[in-house]
Amino acid sequence: MRFSAAVLRSYQGPFAVEEVVLGAGPDEGEVLVEIAGCGMCRTDLAVRRSGGRSPLPAVLGHEGSGVVVETGGPDTGLGVGDHVVLSFDSCGHCRSCLAAAPAYCDSFAPLNLFGGREEKAARFTDAAGGALAPRWFGQSSFARYAVVPARNAVRVDPALPLELLGPLGCGFLTGAGAVLNSFGAGPGDTVAVLGAGRWAWPR
Ligand SMILES: [Zn+2]
Numbered sequence: 001m002r003f004s005a006a007v008l009r010s011y012q013g014p015f016a017v018e019e020v021v022l023g024a025g026p027d028e029g030e031v032l033v034e035i036a037g038c039g040m041c042r043t044d045l046a047v048r049r050s051g052g053r054s055p056l057p058a059v060l061g062h063e064g065s066g067v068v069v070e071t072g073g074p075d076t077g078l079g080v081g082d083h084v085v086l087s088f089d090s091c092g093h094c095r096s097c098l099a100a101a102p103a104y105c106d107s108f109a110p111l112n113l114f115g116g117r118e119e120k121a122a123r124f125t126d127a128a129g130g131a132l133a134p135r136w137f138g139q140s141s142f143a144r145y146a147v148v149p150a151r152n153a154v155r156v157d158p159a160l161p162l163e164l165l166g167p168l169g170c171g172f173l174t175g176a177g178a179v180l181n182s183f184g185a186g187p188g189d190t191v192a193v194l195g196a197g198r199w200a201w202p203r
């Protein structure tokens with residue numbers, strides 16, 4: 001299938017919307033999601049101008065939300081039409097994953113930041129057939145569609161405004177983790193949250 005995505009081709013260049021090609025649908029344990037909205041996190045911007053280790057060209061975007069349109073196999077725990085929020089990828093079998101702490105997955109950095117699942121790379125190309133980096137943070141959601149592991153797609157209430165929920169997958173989750181886990185704030189504590197203002201397009 002062909003659809004549009006924002007592709008980053010060089011560390012100095014802009015994100016540019018172009019056509020990309022997904023050569024195959026979801027494998028076992030994956031779902032195809034039509035993206036409804038996506039946050040832009042500091043980590044997406046950090047890749048640009050970094051000259052860093054994240055391979056390019058790539059489709060970034062790691063705070064996506066959308067609707068499941070196809071499931072790979074019977075064991076994803078999700079169904080067509082489910083509304084989902086997408087978060088980071090994890091291996092599912094290291095000590096941290098087995099202890100229900102996938103944010104500390106032994107493979108967190110390679111799976112999410114430095115190349116993704118290499119065995120899944122060949123199916124995702126640009127319109128001319130040129131290789132794109134394997135999915136970013138298990139999703140690459142600056143795109144109309146994303147194929148994601150079911151383990152990093154979380155079903156949400158369809159009554160909620162789906163296009164606004166994506167940042168739950170990184171920004172809100174990270175902020176809540178900092179306050180509740182790192183800072184150790186509990187009931188009755190007061191905290192100051194800085195830089196949480198709302199930004200709107202200038203008129
Ligand atoms: Zn993020």
Ligand SMILES: [Zn+2]
Pocket residue numbers: 090091092093094095096097102104105106107
């Ligand atoms: Zn793991």
